[in-house]
Amino acid sequence: MNPSPFGFFGRYLEVDLSAGRAQARPLDPALVADYVGGRGLATRLFCDEADPSADPLGPENVIVIAVSPLVGTNAPTSARGHMVFHSPLTGVIGTSNSGGGWGFTFKATGYDALVIKGRAPEPVWLDLTPGETKICPAGALWGKDIPALTEELTAGCETGDRPRVLGIGPAGENLVRFADVANDRNRVYGRGGPGAVWGSKNLKAIRVRGKEKIRIHDPERYKSGYDQALHLMRQAPVTKRLLRELGTAGLVELINVIGMLPHRNFQDCAHRDEDLERISGETIARTILERAAGCYLCPIGCQRHTRISRDGLADESGEGPEYETVVLMGPSCGIYDLEAITTANYRCNELGLDTISFGGTVACAMELAEAGLLPADRTDGLDLRFGNAGVLEKLAVATAHRRGIGDLLAEGSRRLAEKCGRPDLSMSVKGMEIPAYDPRASFTQALGYMTSPSGACHLRGGYAVSLAFFGGAKEIPRFSLLQSPIAIRNMQNTGILQDSLGVCRFTGYAFGADPWSRMLSGVTGMDFSIARLEEAENRIAALERLFNLAAGATAADDALPPRFADTPIVIAGEPRAVTRDYQKRMREDYYQVRGWDAEGRPTAELSSLLRLAPPAWRKP
Amino acid sequence: MNGCCGKKMTVRVRFFAPYRALFGGKERLLDLDTGTTAAGLLDILGDSPERREALFENPAVGAPGLLKPHLVVMINGAELSSRGGPAAELRDGDTVVLLPLMGGG
Numbered sequence: 001m002n003p004s005p006f007g008f009f010g011r012y013l014e015v016d017l018s019a020g021r022a023q024a025r026p027l028d029p030a031l032v033a034d035y036v037g038g039r040g041l042a043t044r045l046f047c048d049e050a051d052p053s054a055d056p057l058g059p060e061n062v063i064v065i066a067v068s069p070l071v072g073t074n075a076p077t078s079a080r081g082h083m084v085f086h087s088p089l090t091g092v093i094g095t096s097n098s099g100g101g102w103g104f105t106f107k108a109t110g111y112d113a114l115v116i117k118g119r120a121p122e123p124v125w126l127d128l129t130p131g132e133t134k135i136c137p138a139g140a141l142w143g144k145d146i147p148a149l150t151e152e153l154t155a156g157c158e159t160g161d162r163p164r165v166l167g168i169g170p171a172g173e174n175l176v177r178f179a180d181v182a183n184d185r186n187r188v189y190g191r192g193g194p195g196a197v198w199g200s201k202n203l204k205a206i207r208v209r210g211k212e213k214i215r216i217h218d219p220e221r222y223k224s225g226y227d228q229a230l231h232l233m234r235q236a237p238v239t240k241r242l243l244r245e246l247g248t249a250g251l252v253e254l255i256n257v258i259g260m261l262p263h264r265n266f267q268d269c270a271h272r273d274e275d276l277e278r279i280s281g282e283t284i285a286r287t288i289l290e291r292a293a294g295c296y297l298c299p300i301g302c303q304r305h306t307r308i309s310r311d312g313l314a315d316e317s318g319e320g321p322e323y324e325t326v327v328l329m330g331p332s333c334g335i336y337d338l339e340a341i342t343t344a345n346y347r348c349n350e351l352g353l354d355t356i357s358f359g360g361t362v363a364c365a366m367e368l369a370e371a372g373l374l375p376a377d378r379t380d381g382l383d384l385r386f387g388n389a390g391v392l393e394k395l396a397v398a399t400a401h402r403r404g405i406g407d408l409l410a411e412g413s414r415r416l417a418e419k420c421g422r423p424d425l426s427m428s429v430k431g432m433e434i435p436a437y438d439p440r441a442s443f444t445q446a447l448g449y450m451t452s453p454s455g456a457c458h459l460r461g462g463y464a465v466s467l468a469f470f471g472g473a474k475e476i477p478r479f480s481l482l483q484s485p486i487a488i489r490n491m492q493n494t495g496i497l498q499d500s501l502g503v504c505r506f507t508g509y510a511f512g513a514d515p516w517s518r519m520l521s522g523v524t525g526m527d528f529s530i531a532r533l534e535e536a537e538n539r540i541a542a543l544e545r546l547f548n549l550a551a552g553a554t555a556a557d558d559a560l561p562p563r564f565a566d567t568p569i570v571i572a573g574e575p576r577a578v579t580r581d582y583q584k585r586m587r588e589d590y591y592q593v594r595g596w597d598a599e600g601r602p603t604a605e606l607s608s609l610l611r612l613a614p615p616a617w618r619k620p
Numbered sequence: 621m622n623g624c625c626g627k628k629m630t631v632r633v634r635f636f637a638p639y640r641a642l643f644g645g646k647e648r649l650l651d652l653d654t655g656t657t658a659a660g661l662l663d664i665l666g667d668s669p670e671r672r673e674a675l676f677e678n679p680a681v682g683a684p685g686l687l688k689p690h691l692v693v694m695i696n697g698a699e700l701s702s703r704g705g706p707a708a709e710l711r712d713g714d715t716v717v718l719l720p721l722m723g724g725g
Contacts, residue, residue, distance in 0.1 A: 237638070237690050238722050246637060248724025253636055257717055259697060282637075302724065323724040465723055477702070509723055572698035 005029055006217035007069030007524035008037070008112045012045065013133060015126065017201055018059060018118030022126075022133035027112050033526055034611065036533070037068025037112065038082040039095060039499035040540040045115055046084040046093075047543055047615040052550035056088040056193075057175060057200040059119035060618075066113035067103045068502040069524050070516075072214040073222070076229055077504035079104035079296040087192035088200075089177040089357065089412050090431040090455040092548040092557075096180075096194055097459065097499045099295030100187030102208065105164040109210035120202040125153070125167070130210045138204040145169045145350040146182045153207045167205030168195040169352030171400035175199050176410040178357035178433075179400075182349070186303075186319035187295060190354040191457050192432065217525030225518030229511060233299060238509040244292045244301040248323035250281030255327075255465070259571040260441035262332045262434075264386050265363035266427045269438050269569050275336040279326050288342060290317065300506050308342050318346035320355075327436035328359025333366055334386030344392035351400035357412060360433025362395055364413035364426050365405075373420040380404040424562045430455035430553065437465060439560055439578055440569045442478040446578045447586045448488045450558045453544040459505060462491035481582055485589040493537035500540065539610040541594065542602040550617055555600045558587050627654040629712035631661065636719040642674055643718075652710065658693060659685045659706035661716060690721045 004010050010029060015022045035041045042064040054060035063085045070078040081103030087094030106114070110130045123138040141149055146169045153165045164183060171179035172195030179195025180188040198204070216222055233239040242250060255261045256276055259269050277283060288308060294301040307317040321329070321342050329341045348355045368374040369384035376383070380398070382391050382405065398406025408416050413433055417426035427434045432455025439446030444464035452461025464478070464487070477483070494512070498505055501516055513530050520528040560578055568575035591598065595606040607614055634647045643665065652661065662685065666672035672679035677686040685706055687693065693700040694717040700708065710716070 237720055242637060242720060242722055243724065246722075250637055251722055251724045254719050254722055257634075257636065257694065257697070257719060282640075463723060477699075506723065509721070572696060572702075 004215065005032075005524070006215050007520075008032055008214065009110050009212070011111060012066075012113035012115060013111045013128070014115045014117070015133065015135070016118045017116065017120040017124065017135070017203065020120070020135055022135065024111070032069065032112075032524070034536060035540060036497075036500040036520070036528070036536055037071070038066055038080070038502045039084070039097065039496060040536060041068075041113055041500070042066035042082050042084040043093070043095065043540055043543050043547075045113055047547055049115060049117065049618060050086060050547065050615075051618040052086070052547055052552075053617075054086070056086040056091065056094075056197060059201070061086045061197055061200070063116040063194070063197055063201070064113060065106070067107045068500060069214070070519060071103055071107045071502045073216070073519070073523060074297060075226060075503065075519050076233060077295065077298045077300070077507055078502050080502040080504065081106060082499050082502065083181065083189045083194050085192070085194055085197045086551070087454065088175070088196045089193040092430055092455065092551055092553050093453050093544050094192035094194055094197070095454050095460055095499075095544065096189040096191050098183060098187050098189045099298065099504060100164075100184035101296035102164045102166045102183035103502060104296055105210065106208045107214070108212050109208050110212035114206075116201065116203065119200065123202045123204055125203070125205040125207065128206060128208045128210075130212050138202075141204050142173060143170060146352055147185055147350055149205055150185050153205060161209065163207045163209035165205055165207050168198045168203075169350060169400065171195055171352040171410075172199040173204075174400065174402045174410065176353065176399060176402065177412045177415075178354040178361070179352050180354045182352060184295075186349045188349075188354070191356065191459075192454050193354075195352050214523070216523050218522045220522070222519050222522030225515040225522060229507070229515035229519070230299070232510040232515070233507065236510040239300050239506060243506060246281035246285060247289075247292070247304045248281070248302055249279070249284050249304070249321060249326045251323045252276055252280045252326055255437065258441060259569065260438050260465075261327060262436060262438050264334050265332060265367045265425065266434065266438060266563060267367070267567075269441065271331055276331070278336045279330050279338050279341065281323075283338065284321070288338065295504070298504060300504065302506065306342060308339055308346075310339065310343075316343065316346060318342075318349055320345040320349065324436050325355040325359065328356055328433075329362070329392055332359060332363045332436065333392070335389045335392065337389035340389035340392050344396045347393055347396040347400075351396065353396060353400055356435055357433040358396060358399065358409075360427055361399075361409050361413040361416060362392070364417055365409060367425050368417065368420045368422060371422065371425075373422060378405065378408070427561055427563065428456055429560060430557050432456045438569065439564050440576045441571055443481060443578060443582065443586065444478055444484040444487050446560060446564065446583075447484045447590060448491065450560060450583065450587060451488065451492070451590055453541070453548060459495060460492070462488040462495060463505065464488060464491060479576065481585055482589075484586055485593045489590065489593045492541065493534065496537045496540050497533055500536070535610060538595070539612050542596075542606060542610060542612055543615070545596065545600070545602055546614060549601060555587065555591075558600060559583055628652065629654050629656075629710070631656075631710050631712075632715045633661070633665070634715060634717045636717065637722065638720060639674070639718045642671060654712075656710050657706065658695065658700055658703070658708045658710060658716065661710060662687070662693070662706070692719050692721055693717070694719070
């Protein structure tokens with residue numbers, strides 16, 4: 001038997017749930033050279049199998065999970081996996097990344113990627129070990145929440161040989177369009193509804209266990225990049241201590257200072273300081289935080305393990321809340337009650353709901369209710385006025401189980417608002433709810449939401465918040481129409497690289513591509529110069545775009561909800577809106593920067609330059 | 621730093637995240653000479669080696685006042701650069717904010 005390549009195993013596992021069959025397939029090393037791993041590799045394997053015209057909740061949908069050549073090393077934060085699927089929330093590509101240890105242990109089963117097709121006739125779970133894949137009945141697991149599922153599938157295992165579990169909760173089983181998939185109990189592939197796709201395939205969980213190791217081609221070269229990365233992470237205040245001390249919710253007050261913190265379904269960004277202090281990262285650290293923690297191999301430690309005590313009830317502990325959760329379940333719903341937000345966060349974690357889309361959908365429902373479009377007889381008697389913290393936990397449970405009003409919310413804000421006759425009240429792009437940064441406060445972020453391949457996601461669309469902070473200090477003013485397209489293209493590409501390497505966004509606060517280039521080249525022995533990596537980033541972006549176009553998306557979908565064009569907010573004394581004209585100008589320039597045509601289509605010339613083979617989409 | 625005619629103005633300085641512990645509170649009201657610049661204000665705030673270290677690339681007194689790359693300074697909600705950078709003259713009633721570059725989400 002030939003030795004495996006360096007950094008990867010040269011094989012992926014294909015599971016056909018309809019046929020009840022699992023098969024190892026060779027992975028062409030050229031795919032690693034061109035798509036790296038993680039997001040890039042998963043996107044390529046997905047596009048080679050996908051039918052963009054098919055129903056995302058039908059058996060034709062394909063789920064691909066991939067890891068990178070760095071997964072299996074000790075590179076900081078490098079245990080992450082990436083999942084690609086056709087999103088039932090948006091109708092475009094679903095592309096989601098997660099920390100936790102599952103990606104690392106999956107790699108140790110001896111595969112670089114996992115392709116899941118078809119639909120099992122009955123609920124199943126997969127048990128993956130090196131050389132063996134069992135498709136097991138999951139009837140007894142169906143209905144369990146994520147902690148119970150994890151407990152059941154890891155019970156009795158020795159600590160040193162502990163398997164890791166990736167799975168869905170009731171929300172995924174019930175096809176909630178923003179259901180997530182979780183590992184390590186609370187690290188999630190959150191956005192775009194991957195949990196619903198798993199549920200539609202009757203797939204409850206994937207347990208992995210293994211000790212297969214990759215070979216490293218040039219340990220010295222790898223170590224030079226590793227040492228540099230670690231040194232820089234210890235220098236930068238964000239990675240050195242701020243995220244550990246304050247968690248991501250340390251941003252609450254800071255984002256408010258720059259006028260970007262949404263309020264009442266993005267109606268404005270006006271808050272009282274004393275209200276925000278009740279939900280700030282400092283307050284979390286002072287009141288409910290038990291300990292900070294990091295994902296596997298992460299020295300940053302932004303996770304919040306918290307405990308809530310409520311009168312007359314047993315104490316509860318869990319993970320969170322993080323910044324997005326705090327704001328979208330909090331001020332965006334007019335709520336400043338840390339206990340209510342945290343408790344609802346726990347329910348979302350357990351039941352498998354993406355907290356961003358859940359919060360965005362609840363805020364939309366509250367605005368519809370206040371407008372008289374969601375009368376009490378459709379809300380199970382719940383008073384959905386903004387500020388009513390008491391409804392959050394109830395709505396999370398109802399949504400995950402699709403009970404009563406929860407059945408409406410489970411469809412996401414776009415379908416909810418359309419059903420109530422006010423589609424303009426869904427604060428979403430391509431049907432994905434907008435994260436907790438108001439696009440009127442940074443045109444760069446606005447363009448990121450507009451052009452993100454997966455809908456309004458700050459992680460796929462580009463995270464422009466650091467630009468908002470730095471402003472002109474880095475010569476990229478946040479309100480520059482001219483500079484936003486190239487700035488957001490660069491930030492999106494950085495994200496593509498990090499997702500394809502299987503590393504955390506937060507490393508970007510300490511360093512850019514150089515240490516990664518050295519580590520990746522050292523591990524694989526392949527040429528991953530920064531220029532080669534940039535070429536791969538552009539190739540992956542073009543491929544994602546090709547899927548979206550084939551799925552029916554057009555340039556008209558690269559737009560913000562009308563509120564952000566029509567209703568200005570005041571920042572530093574200036575009214576700011578992202579007018580339709582501004583959106584058009586930035587969109588056109590962005591397409592040009594990407595090398596796409598005026599309709600946002602990657603040209604044949606670009607594909608040729610990037611050596612991007614256009615996918616031959618699978619026909620129904 | 622000495623303003624004309626010894627006239628004074630009041631500037632509010634707000635601190636966030638690590639700067640709260642460093643400066644011992646959430647905010648200060650400072651009476652400054654008219655004409656004090658943002659750089660002058662930061663020089664006044666840097667009244668101990670630890671504070672200078674947190675604000676300036678070169679903490680030595682009298683060294684060029686290049687700010688730490690992770691320090692963000694805003695005046696009345698706008699980035700320092702939009703007011704002309706550290707040389708920006710402060711005005712009576714201004715609110716200056718010190719916060720760290722931070723990300724999350």
